Amino acid sequence: MNKKVSKSNLQQVTQADFERLWRLRRYLAPALVKRILAAEENEPFGFVAKRKRVTFMFLDIRNFTELSDELEPETISDVLNEYYTIVADIIGSHHGSINKFLGDGLLIIFGDPEQNKEHKLSALRAAVELKRAVADYSKQVSFLPMPFRIGIGINSGKAVLGAFGPENHIDYTAIGSAVNIAARLQALADNNQIVACKSTYEGLDASINLANERTVRVKGYSEEITIADILGYK
Amino acid sequence: MNKKVSKSNLQQVTQADFERLWRLRRYLAPALVKRILAAEENEPFGFVAKRKRVTFMFLDIRNFTELSDELEPETISDVLNEYYTIVADIIGSHHGSINKFLGDGLLIIFGDPEQNKEHKLSALRAAVELKRAVADYSKQVSFLPMPFRIGIGINSGKAVLGAFGPENHIDYTAIGSAVNIAARLQALADNNQIVACKSTYEGLDASINLANERTVRVKGYSEEITIADILGYK
Numbered sequence: 405m406n407k408k409v410s411k412s413n414l415q416q417v418t419q420a421d422f423e424r425l426w427r428l429r430r431y432l433a434p435a436l437v438k439r440i441l442a443a444e445e446n447e448p449f450g451f452v453a454k455r456k457r458v459t460f461m462f463l464d465i466r467n468f469t470e471l472s473d474e475l476e477p478e479t480i481s482d483v484l485n486e487y488y489t490i491v492a493d494i495i496g497s498h499h500g501s502i503n504k505f506l507g508d509g510l511l512i513i514f515g516d517p518e519q520n521k522e523h524k525l526s527a528l529r530a531a532v533e534l535k536r537a538v539a540d541y542s543k544q545v546s547f548l549p550m551p552f553r554i555g556i557g558i559n560s561g562k563a564v565l566g567a568f569g570p571e572n573h574i575d576y577t578a579i580g581s582a583v584n585i586a587a588r589l590q591a592l593a594d595n596n597q598i599v600a601c602k603s604t605y606e607g608l609d610a611s612i613n614l615a616n617e618r619t620v621r622v623k624g625y626s627e628e629i630t631i632a633d634i635l636g637y638k
Numbered sequence: 639m640n641k642k643v644s645k646s647n648l649q650q651v652t653q654a655d656f657e658r659l660w661r662l663r664r665y666l667a668p669a670l671v672k673r674i675l676a677a678e679e680n681e682p683f684g685f686v687a688k689r690k691r692v693t694f695m696f697l698d699i700r701n702f703t704e705l706s707d708e709l710e711p712e713t714i715s716d717v718l719n720e721y722y723t724i725v726a727d728i729i730g731s732h733h734g735s736i737n738k739f740l741g742d743g744l745l746i747i748f749g750d751p752e753q754n755k756e757h758k759l760s761a762l763r764a765a766v767e768l769k770r771a772v773a774d775y776s777k778q779v780s781f782l783p784m785p786f787r788i789g790i791g792i793n794s795g796k797a798v799l800g801a802f803g804p805e806n807h808i809d810y811t812a813i814g815s816a817v818n819i820a821a822r823l824q825a826l827a828d829n830n831q832i833v834a835c836k837s838t839y840e841g842l843d844a845s846i847n848l849a850n851e852r853t854v855r856v857k858g859y860s861e862e863i864t865i866a867d868i869l870g871y872k
Contacts, residue, residue, distance in 0.1 A: 416788050428662040430682060430808050431674065431801070440665065441658050446756045447840035448664060448775065453711035470858070472813045477687035477798045480813060484802040492804035505802065505809035507817060564711045565664070568718040568739065572666050575739035579706045579714060583741060603777070 435501040435518045437578055442600040449517075449577045453566025458515035459558065459604055460499070460583050462590035463491065463534070466553045468508040474549070479567075481594040483545055484508065484553075490537050498530035503578060511587075514579060516565055524560050524604045528612050529637050531556050531598045537598065539568050557590025558600040558634075559583075580627065588622035589631060605632060669735040670810055683751075684810045685791075687789050687800025691762045692749035693761040693792065694714075694817050694836055695734070696824035697725065697768070700716065700787045702742040708783070717779055718742065732764035736810060745821075747812060752797055758794050758838045762846050763871050765790050765832045791824025792834040792868070793817075815859065822856035823865060832868040839866060846871050 429437045436449070443449040465487070465571040472480050488510075492502060495512055504511040514530070515523030534556065544550040561582030567574040585601060592598040605612055613633040621628055649673040663671045670683070677683040687728065699721070706714050712738040722744075728737060729746055733754040748764070749757030768790065776786040795816030801808040827833040839846055855862055 417651055417653050419651050422651045422656055422659065425656065425659045425662075425679070426858060427682060428659070428666060428671065429675050430806065431666055431670070431810065433807050436665070436735060437662065440661055442663070448661065453715040455711050466712050468819050469813065469815055472798060473796075477689050477800065480798050481802060482799055484813075486806070488802060489804040492807060502803075502807060503658040504740065505811050506738065507811060507813045523868065546729070562707075564706060564714050565709065567717055568715060568722060568724040568738075570719070572664065573736060577739050577741060579703065579718075579741045581703055581707050583801050584703050 406591070424428040430436070433501045433503070433517075434496075439517045448567055448574060450565065450567030450574070453564050454569070455562050455580075457560065457562050458513055458565070458578070458582075459523040460563070460578065460586035461510075461512040461514065461531065462557045462587045463510040463525050464555050465508040465511065466595055467550055470548050471548065472508070477610060484606055486544075487538070487541060487552075490541055491534060492528055494533045494537060498526040498533075500526060500530055503576070504603075511578075516534065516578075517576070525608055525611055526604060527558050527560075528598075528608065528634055531558060531600070531634060532637050535596055535598060551595075553595040555590050555595065556598040557586045557588065557593055557594035558598065558604050559586035559589060560601065560604040561585070584624065585622060585629065586597060590622075592622075592631075594618065599631055600634050602630040602632070612638070616622050622630060654762070656790055659778070665750075667735045667737070668730075673751045682798065682808060684801030684808070687798050687802070687815075689796050689798050690714075690750060691756040691794065691796050692747055692799070692812070693794040693797040694797070694812065694820035695746040695761050695765065696742040696745065696791045697823045698789050698824055700789060700829055701784055705782065705784050706742070717782070720778075721772070721775060724775055725768060727766055728767045728771060731858055732760040732767075733826040734760060735849055735853075737810070743824075745812075745817070747770075750812075759845055761792050761794075761832060762832075762839060762842065763867055765792060765834070765868060766871050769830055769832060778780050785829075787829040789824050789827035790830065790832040791822065791827055792832065792838050793820035793823060793839040794835065795819070802866075818858065819856060819863065826854065826856075831864055834864070834868050839868065843847075845870070 500514040514527040563580030617632040658771040734748040748761040797814030847869040
């Protein structure tokens with residue numbers, strides 16, 4: 405630990421120390437930073453885990469990992485940063501938050517840490533906008549040796565949300581089948597397709613256009629689940 | 639953003655503001671915090687992505703997600719925190735760092751951000767110690783309705799490491815096939831088994847005991863890869 409910002413030196417806080425520490429916030433989701441800073445003293449945000457109903461979205465750039473082995477680090481950086489900026493703007497405007505970066509993939513949560521009772525509709529609307537925005541962006545990166553396409557999987561359900569980890573390194577994480585099912589649906593999605601579970605779109609017919617409703621079995625789960633492709637919103 | 643710690647108020651830094659901001663460090667890996675705080679001003683750590691040879695380890699608690707749907711959040715929290723503490727202690731003593739928490743799973747990197755030329759041997763030794771420690775821990779959690787077992791996958795290779803993301807939320811991430819292959823090997827591992835790629839154990843016969851060397855094909859990769867079970871170290 406850098407001496408200038410070690411806790412034992414708190415008596416001599418300087419603006420330079422503060423600015424250095426301020427850098428850390430960029431490495432965490434803005435909605436999470438807000439909650440951590442507002443939390444009660446001696447109880448980190450998320451320390452008391454809770455079971456909560458939210459919506460999970462997994463997003464993946466098709467074949468990007470294989471492609472990344474051939475690209476210059478600078479190109480990967482430029483493309484990912486532009487793409488992530490597009491995603492974060494759309495997600496943020498629908499009150500979602502990036503929970504995890506997984507290589508080029510993303511796990512996005514709607515309904516937590518920012519409260520949002522409409523988390524299902526927000527996720528579906530955000531997905532439709534993402535699909536359109538990425539289709540536009542793909543034209544800007546036509547220099548890549550592979551088309552830039554994404555897959556989106558969405559599922560709603562209860563999961564345990566909390567900050568888990570050793571004393572010196574906790575992480576705000578979601579745990580439960582509902583998360584894994586969203587990941588499986590993303591893997592099922594075709595290029596530039598949004599696959600959502602009925603748990604998310606049920607009762608939203610007035611707002612969402614869907615097609616090809618069907619049942620599937622996903623790895624690790626015995627029950628069939630009903631899914632559909634999300635085409636747009638009204 | 640909490641007003642007390644907004645950048646516009648940097649002139650009036652108080653110890654309370656500093657302490658509040660200090661909380662953020664717990665939500666990031668200690669080795670990463672060290673590098674972020676020591677970085678040059680105006681260039682966040684990881685901002686210039688680089689391709690580097692490191693060792694990746696994926697760790698997973700078998701069937702924990704399904705189990706977690708039935709457990710109280712408090713039990714999940716207690717078990718995960720104890721388990722993560724055991725893992726972090728062993729990983730840290732071998733100069734590895736938790737890069738991602740993925741539900742109950744972990745992605746650990748050896749060789750970055752802490753420099754370590756012996757990252758292959760460090761990862762293999764850490765895995766053997768983890769396996770033993772988790773076997774002991776499983777006796778403490780015999781009240782769980784399922785045995786507590788892990789699977790470990792290890793692979794070494796080049797990947798692009800960098801802090802990617804939108805302006806207000808970057809994440810220190812590894813991208814490349816070498817990461818994905820480690821994840822696939824973890825999925826191949828039996829309960830309490832360590833599966834490593836030859837890229838990691840090659841040339842380390844004098845230090846590592848292995849068995850059952852074989853070739854496999856993993857999803858998404860055309861070439862066969864040679865793997866073995868890691869039994870112990872000398």
